[in-house]
Amino acid sequence: RKVLMRIAVGSDHAGYEDPPPYYKPEIVEYLMSLGIDVVDCGTDSAASVDYPDFARKVCASVLCGAAECGILICGTGMGIGMAANRYPGIRAAVCATPDMVFLARDHNDANVLCLGKRVLTLDQCKAFVDLWLKTPFGGGERHQRRIAKLG
Numbered sequence: 001r002k003v004l005m006r007i008a009v010g011s012d013h014a015g016y017e018d019p020p021p022y023y024k025p026e027i028v029e030y031l032m033s034l035g036i037d038v039v040d041c042g043t044d045s046a047a048s049v050d051y052p053d054f055a056r057k058v059c060a061s062v063l064c065g066a067a068e069c070g071i072l073i074c075g076t077g078m079g080i081g082m083a084a085n086r087y088p089g090i091r092a093a094v095c096a097t098p099d100m101v102f103l104a105r106d107h108n109d110a111n112v113l114c115l116g117k118r119v120l121t122l123d124q125c126k127a128f129v130d131l132w133l134k135t136p137f138g139g140g141e142r143h144q145r146r147i148a149k150l151g
Contacts, residue, residue, distance in 0.1 A: 005068045007036055007067055007071060008038075008058040008066065008069075009072075010024075010043075010055065010070070010072055011117075012074045013043060013049055015074075016044075018046070023125060024073055026122055027115075051074045055086075058070040058072055071114075072092065072114045072115070073114075073125075074117070075117055075119075076094075076119050077096075077114035077115050080092075084112050091109060091147070091150060092111075093114060094116070095114065101113070102135050104132070106138040107143050110132070113128065115128065
């Protein structure tokens with residue numbers, strides 16, 4: 001059963017970093033193959049750009065309701081994740097293992113997944129996207145209480 005939704009996707013130039021395959025267009029294509037609408041927030045080349053600009057675009061899409069959640073890509077996921085977490089209401093998770101992905105959703109209700117082109121294979125990224133999409137927020141008073149404190 002396919003769950004149709006809309007996801008905002010953005011990256012800095014690392015999403016198009018050599019060698020191919022280029023992560024951002026591959027992840028966009030993968031999401032579309034799952035029946036998911038994509039809000040493409042850029043960038044679209046390997047020309048050097050500033051990751052905070054693309055984090056802002058994805059976060060704005062999520063916060064205004066144009067997308068239900070977001071995926072961000074940079075070299076490690078760290079810089080773009082730091083930029084995303086500056087926006088109240090965004091819970092961006094930099095994930096490098098399946099356990100991190102699962103817990104980001106189950107415990108933290110992460111609404112933005114941050115991936116690193118230089119630290120993950122494309123297959124790992126796709127597997128993380130699958131796990132992130134199928135893992136619901138576990139809820140529970142303690143997790144809801146903690147998330148409420150994030151603002």
